[in-house]
Amino acid sequence: MTPYIRRAAVLLVVLLAALLVNAVRIQIIQAGPYDGNPANRRHDIARYGQPRGDILVGGRPVTGSTDSGQRLRHERTYTNGPLYAPVTGFASQVYGTTFLENAEDGVLSGTDPMLATVPLWNDLSRTRSSGGDVVTTVRAAAQRAAYEGLGGRKGAVAAIDPSTGEILALVSSPSYDPGRLSGSGRKAADAWASLNAAKDKPMLNRAIRQTYPPGSTFKVVTAAAALDSGTVTDVDARTDSPDPYRLPGASTSLSNEVEGCADASLRYAFEWSCNTVFARLGVTTGARRMTRTAEGFGFNDSGVRIPSGVARSNFDTSPDKARLALSSIGQYNTRATPLQMAMVSAAVANGGSVPSPRLVERTATAGGTTVRQSGSRSLRQAMSAGTAARLRELMVDVVEGGTGRSAAIPGAQVGGKTGTAQHGVDNAGTPYAWFVSWAQAATDTVPAVAVAVVVEDASAVREDISGGGSAAPIARAVMRAVLKS
Structure with a gap:
């Protein structure tokens, strides 16, 4: 019997070893594919088994969590959801995450390794930390001023601190309540279908994901290229x-909405937005220099993140002279996000330096x-400091005596540029109204805020369409809110 017992014992040891090897294979080697399998619900159950961390504005949370008692227990809630939707995005058990909810998901859900008290502890113990918090750079007063200023009209506002790149306001209108997409029941499904079918696209973040022809606000870029290249030495x-100006190689001519643009100086042309002057300046400066300056400001850069991705703003790199003329006044294929124009x-x-825009100040346990902790940095130098100083002077002229007088703030220095962008087949659409600006309090040494506003559905009356x-x-309401805070 002893040999048989010995053989049976050896067989049992072999089988036990095989079981152990298979367990190691499943639990360690193949853990990733099993964890990522859509049929594995344990990840989702664990993910929603604890409250999600919060997104903070001005030190106060604008998000929360509620215990639904369902299998995926904790559902996301939002305070003033439509106001902050372009900042927070949504977190849904069914439809995933967007914007900060997506970009900072590791912190908010508790899976970021940096949240663990002991390094690698969560990986070894297969646990997760409590959800951390995301502290934004948004100013509540500026955000509300932008939201109320748009008043439900289609459009967007982006405001940043010129020195640090901190995003002070990010508004898209019309908006929606991201809390409607929380949960996994029929109510969330109906909300998803309704929001996606809405004609006005309330879930589109027009501030960073929609590009528009910037119209005359792009003349800031053209003026910078002309001054830096020496095309213009005396403003x-x-x-x-000439007025009208015939486009090179074409039978089409440009004209102006105001008088006095024939042979006008750069100062007058900027203050009163003469299309003919800037179209010719763009052609004289040349495509290469115009492209270099536009890209210096951030056009054609698809890598901008705040930390959510930002749509690429466009300036054609090799247009013919007629198209270059149109591109130089913010038409043809020139397109920009409101955030880009705020930059x-x-x-x-900021003396010609383009700040790197950022929406998150810090993340915390x-x-x-x-x-x-995020830090300010410069993306690139778009123009010389001397050119920036002259442009500040020209933008102040626009507000003090030109087309942007409605942006003036008593006791503060404000610079701006209006824009009216044509669009649609044969330019038949209602023009977009643009305004870009910056403001500096009398007691400050540098400007505190730069703003870009676009209104898609402005009044059809010409005087009201203009930026x-x-x-x-x-823009004035947003700048005033920042200066006061």
Whole structure:
């Protein structure tokens, strides 16, 4: 019997070893594929088994969590959801996450390794930390001023600190309540279908994901290229600019909405937005220099993140002269997000340096200990400091005596540029109203805020379509809110 017992014992040891090897294979080697399998619900159950961390504005949470008692227990809630939707995005058990809810999901859900008290502890113990918090750079007063200024009209506002790149307001209108998408029941499904079918696209973040022809606000870029290249050396000297101006190699001519643009100086052309002067300046400066300056401001850069991705703003790199003329006044294929145009204004206010825009000040554990601290940095130098100083002077002229007078703030220095962008087949659509600006309090040494506003559905009355009539008052309200805070 002893040999048989020995053989049976050896067989049992072999079988036990095989079981152990198989367990190691499943639990360690193949753990990733099993964890990522859509049929594995344990990950989702664990993910929603604890409250999600919060997104904070001005030190106060604008998000929360509620215990639904369902299998996926904790559902996301939002305070003033439509106001902050372009900042927070949504977190849904069914439809995933967007914007900060997505970009900072590791911190908010508690899976970020930096939240663990002991390094690698969560990986070894297969547990997760409590959800951490995301502290934003948004100013509540500026956000509300932008939201109320748009008043439900289609459009967007982006405001940043020119020195640090901190995003002070980010508004898209019309908006929606992201809390409607929380949960996994029929109510969330109906909300998803309704929001996606809505004609006005309330879930589209127009501030960072929609590009528009920037119209005359792009003349800030054209003026920078002309001054830096030496095409213009004296902003008060007359230019050789006929009115109307026939596009090179084409039978089409450009005209102006105001008088006095024939051979006008750069100062007059900027203050009163003469299309003929800037179209000719773009052609004279040349495509290569215009492209270099536009890209210096951030056009054609698909890598901008705040930390959510930002749509690429466009400036054609090799247009013919007629198209270059149109591109130089913010038409043809020139397109920009409101955030991009806020960066243009910020560069003027910041001595020519384009700040890297950022929406997150820091991330922290549930107990408030900082996990990551963001810092200000410059993306690139768009123009010389001397050119930036001259552009600040020109933008102040626009507000003090030109098309942007409705943006003036008593006791503060404000610079701006209006814009009216044509669009649609044969330019039949209602023009977009634009305004870009910056403001500096009398007691400050540098500007505190740069703003870009676009209104898609401005009044059909010409005087109200202009950036000065529709967009400038919104910019003024945002700038005033920042200066007061």
